[in-house]
Amino acid sequence: MRNVLLRILPLILAAAFLQPVAQESNTRRNVSEGSIPALANSVVTGGVTHTKARFWARLTEPGDFYIELSTDPAFTSVLTTNTVSVNSLRYMRGIVEIEGLQPDTRYYYRVKIINGAPDNVQRSFSTFPVPGTSQNFTFAFGSCLNSGNFLPSGTPPGTIFRQIVQHNPRFFLQLGDFGYPDTTDNLPFNPNFFAGNMQLVQGAYHVKYDKNYLMDTLISMMPVDYIYDDHDFMNDNSGALTSSFFIPWKPNPLSNDFYKFEFTNPAGARTNSITGYKENMPGYPLVNESRGIYHKFTYGNVEIFALDLRAQRSSNLNSINKNTTTGLWEFTPPAGHSILGRDNAPGTGESQLTWFLNGLLNSTAKWKFILSSVPFNKGQLQGIQMGITLQDSILGLQELPPGTRGIFAAMELADKWVGFPEDLDTVLNFVNNNQIKNVIVLSGDSHTAAIDDGTNAGFPEIMAGGLDITNSKLVALLSAFGVHIWNKGGQGITTQVFNNAFGKVEVFGGDSVRLSLVDETGIVFATHTVTNSEPIPVELTSFTGSINGGKAVLRWSTATEQNNAGFAVERSTDGTAWEQTGYIRGAGTTTESREYQYTEMAVSGTMRYRLKQIDFDGSYSYYGPVVLNNAAPEKFELLGNYPNPFNPSTVIRFALPLSGEVSAAVYDISGRKVRELVSGVMEAGYHSVPFDAGELSSGVYMYQIAARGKTLTGKMILMK
Helix, strand or coil, X not given: CCCHHHHHHHHHHCCCCCCCCCHHHHHHCCCCCCCCCCECXXXXXXXXXXXXXXXXXXXXXXXXXXXXXXXXXXXXXXEECCCEEECHHHCCEEEEEECCCCXXXXXXXXXXXXXXXXXXXXXEEECCCCCCCCCEEEEEEECCECCCCCCCCCCCCCHHHHHHXXXXXXXXXXXXXXXXXXXXXXXXXXXXXXXXXXXXXXXXXXXXXXXXXXXXXXXXXXXXXXXXXXXHHCCCCECCCEEEEEECCCCECCECCCEEEEEECCCCHHHHHHHHHXXXXXXXXXXCCCCCCCEEEEECCEEEEECCCCCCCCCHHHHEEECCCCCCEEECCCCCCCCCXXXXXXXXXXXXXXXXXXXHHHCCCCEEEEEECCCCCHHHHHHHHHHHHCCCCECCCCCCCCCCECHHHHHHHCCCHHHCHHHHHHHHHHHHHCCCCCEEEEECCCCCEEEECCCCCCCCEEEECCCECCCCCHHHHHHHCCCCCCCCCEECCCECCCCCEXXXXXXXXXXEEEEEEEECCCCEEEEEEEECCCCCCEEEEEEEEEEECCEEEEEEEEEEEEEEEEEEEEEECCXXXXXXXXXXEEEEEECCCEEEEEEEECCCEEEEEXXXXXXXXXXXXXXXXXXXXXXXXXXXXXXXXXXXCECCEEEEEEEECCCEEEEEEEEECCCCEEEEEEEXXXXXXXXXXXXXXXXXXXXXXXXXXXXXXXXXXXXXEXXX
């Protein structure tokens, strides 16, 4: 939301243009004049899961780079990503990625530029825990920052980020208006929006990742995810195909009445914004980029739905129309007026609305967070109604330009979810009708901060819309007219200090989530705790796996269990087809912690394991997967048999470095063959051969395994 004063000030002064943000000069100010490639910007980590990570970097000159990672800050042992080549056609930037990382592990990383300048900055991040596991952790979020170029907040640019890192969040979520590149435009005089020029779109990301801005402190310590909003997508109050412009007083330089107009976005601008995001945000896979940048990801028992509220949005001000009979403006949104995008929105394939509802319905996560670039709070409808009722009344507030009338509230709030009541009601009714629990909204855009427990908002919602920008005092303005829709505090409610602030989210396993607003001085000025509204059948606190002596060893622990019959262990080599390989009985119902372990012979290559936790009534939940990489053994060797002694069966284990003919047989103490176990070709890897001695007498037996001209012998004891 652009400050209304700066939106309409050009009209007051009859000026043709706002002072533009010098995007390209900012883009180039980090670029070296030398010929050796070096880092031009901050290095950004994103798309992190329990086994993967992605990295964005940009060089000063054409060159090649990759990332080195280590669990040791001294880099005594390193992993490497793929190498990417960059040049001017790619704006000197590239994204690399790595798989096979260990869950819930701190990694240090650095950029290696081939024949380039060394990277001496220590950076780090932590991989996420295995999906489904429960743990205590913190993350942070916010929106609206400008690197000091537009609506400065009055404190040194980026001060808020020094405060955020002190709270040790595992990741940071940026909910739009990540810079204001649209200040190179000026409605209504210049509708040639920045997004119509791919060079300006790319340059906007170079400004976002300016390594001289204090956000670099945060970026170097944790992964980031991001969704755009109006100013970094297209222009103020923009939709998929148009951008809204209005003047909330009359007469004005363009009309004797209130003025509203929808400007058509430049051809290709929408695609440019989506493409620019994909090429510069090392994030999670986009669901359908023809429809936008929406996506989701999982952290333990939390699932986060990141929505795109611009690329499929209907034109905002289609909902505010003049009644030609009464001469008054009314709030009359047409059928299908959508913020999420329904089937007829730009793009092909499943709509974002359908994807979102199905995602909520099918989520097995304990906590489901909605990332919304604008406030969701359904109570803001009171603000629209107030604006319509007082449309001709001069508001007379010092925060607004002289002469601003009540219609301002209606036209501005039409940009939020309440401007699209069909979508808002669809989401609320779907969640309620399907009894989907523990849904929480994180929102931005507003240039201020507040919390509601769901009484007014529909869901518990924490709004943090002022990271580094002039505070709009929107909550205080609405409260002045009796619109009280944030019942757990905020700026203008529990504090009259309007500092920059961020949202802090603390997840306490499956028990509760604490939402807090923290300003740049460290003061917590609003907080609310959301408690779990559904029973916890099993609260898994860890799930790990390792390869040990040719065996796959899985370990997991629970904090509590309710009606837990047990865990089916399932394995897959491709992540698609799963087979059950074992079963461990559960503890039923208990409030005490439990430790579990499952061991089996490891197959060669990459294995994925997941747990299917089954209740006594047959219902179940999945946890995992964990990924184990089991390289082919280096030599042909026996790994013994287990159990030993045994009665009446045991499993003989051996390692085979190369595929080939294998024979295995069991002999009694006199040398007589009593059983042939294997005769044929076997693949390289670790193998287990069962032996049942039910018809044999107690005693000592020998087993021999022959492969590639070599025979190995082991001894076992049958005790009946």
